[in-house]
Amino acid sequence: xxxxxxDPGPFNVPEGATVAFNCTYSNSASQSFFWxxxxxxxxxxxxxxxxxxxxxxGRFTAQLNRxxxxxxxxxxxxxxxxxxxxxxxxxxxxxxxxxxxxxGTTLSVSS
Amino acid sequence: xxxxxxxxxxxxxxxxxxxxxxxxPISGHNSLFWYRQTMxxxxxxxxxxxxxxxxxxxxxxxxxxxxxxxxASFSTLKIQPSEPRDSAVYFCASSHNRGGNQPQHFxxxxxxxxx
Numbered sequence: 001x002x003x004x005x006x007d008p009g010p011f012n013v014p015e016g017a018t019v020a021f022n023c024t025y026s027n028s029a030s031q032s033f034f035w036x037x038x039x040x041x042x043x044x045x046x047x048x049x050x051x052x053x054x055x056x057x058g059r060f061t062a063q064l065n066r067x068x069x070x071x072x073x074x075x076x077x078x079x080x081x082x083x084x085x086x087x088x089x090x091x092x093x094x095x096x097x098x099x100x101x102x103x104g105t106t107l108s109v110s111s
Numbered sequence: 112x113x114x115x116x117x118x119x120x121x122x123x124x125x126x127x128x129x130x131x132x133x134x135x136p137i138s139g140h141n142s143l144f145w146y147r148q149t150m151x152x153x154x155x156x157x158x159x160x161x162x163x164x165x166x167x168x169x170x171x172x173x174x175x176x177x178x179x180x181x182x183a184s185f186s187t188l189k190i191q192p193s194e195p196r197d198s199a200v201y202f203c204a205s206s207h208n209r210g211g212n213q214p215q216h217f218x219x220x221x222x223x224x225x226x
Contacts, residue, residue, distance in 0.1 A: 034214060043202055043217035044154070087154070098144050098167065099215060103153035 003027060004102035006088050012108045017078045021105045023088030024070045033064055035073050036087040038104065044087055047073075078109045113137070115218035117203050123224045129191040132221045135184055136205030144215060145178055145188050146202040154202070160186065161208050193225045 006023045013019050025033075033050035048055065050062040050071050061074040071088055085104040116135040124130060136143045144159040158168040160180045168178070175194070180186040190197055200222050204215040 043220050045217070046214040049214065098156045098159045100156075101154040 003100050004088055004090055006102040006105045008103060008105060010106040010108050012110065013078055015078055015080060015109055015111050017109075018074065018076045019078055019107060020072055020074045021086055021088075021107075022070055022072050023102055023105075024068075025088075025090045025100075026069070027090070028066075028069060030069075030090040032091045033062075033071050034089040034099070035060075035062055035071075036089055036101070038085045038087055040084075044101075047086070075107075078107075080109050080111060083107055083109045115203055115205050115216055117201075117218035117221055119221060120219060121222045121224075123226065124193060125226050126194050127192045128225075129189065130193045130197075130223060130225075132188040132201050132203075132223070134186045134188070134203030134218060136186070136203070137216055138184070140205035140207055140216070141183065142206045142208040142213075142215075143180060143186050144204040144206075145186070146204065146217075148200045148202060148220075149198075157188070157201075195225045198223055198225050 004025050011019055035047040036044040037047045038044040048057050048062055050064050052064055054063040059076045063072045075082055085106045087104045088102040089099045091099050115137055118133045141162050145157040146154050147157055148154045155170055157170045158178045159166055163180045176190055178188045200220045202217050202220045204217045206213040206215045
């Protein structure tokens with residue numbers, strides 16, 4: 001089983017739609033979780049951290065389900081500029097430990 | 112503030128040649144990471160350093176790959192000799208190491224093509 005698994009997509013949605021991505025992780029000891037965004041031919045950039053209680057940042061909501069070992073990202077009111085690849089990232093809670101990336105889910109928002 | 116700086120941005124060379132990739136982390140960050148990204152395998156960690164010391168190099172594919180961090184503001188990733196299958200985007204990232212996991216900041220990457 002891969003350490004971090006994501007549906008590669010692509011998810012093709014119209015502007016204004018709500019879209020959700022899930023990600024599963026295999027290491028139950030994982031403590032820190034993030035969503036990164038990567039635009040075509042660009043570097044990954046942190047979108048948001050994922051906290052145990054769930055957290056929201058504008059149109060973006062992240063949730064963590066430790067029992068089932070999955071993380072979700074919900075995007076409301078999709079914009080054209082949301083088109084990108086969204087990378088699910090997990091890591092053990094050890095200072096300086098590298099991140100483990102999923103291969104990403106591609107989102108395409110069309111007008 | 113300057114982000115992570117990588118050079119060169121693009122490199123095209125013939126197989127068998129030595130390739131050296133360079134990275135300057137964000138000032139004050141004491142963890143540095145080298146990743147490789149391909150369509151097939153996604154983002155893979157090659158090696159990372161804490162306070163200039165290599166901590167985990169288990170992701171380095173073969174002895175042809177080596178990395179150094181002579182000081183807090185500079186790191187190199189060297190491939191010698193290079194092979195076509197080394198073609199990928201190589202990213203350097205840095206973060207604070209101050210307990211718990213801190214988000215990493217990536218450079219623009221080096222797009223490497225080995226002919």
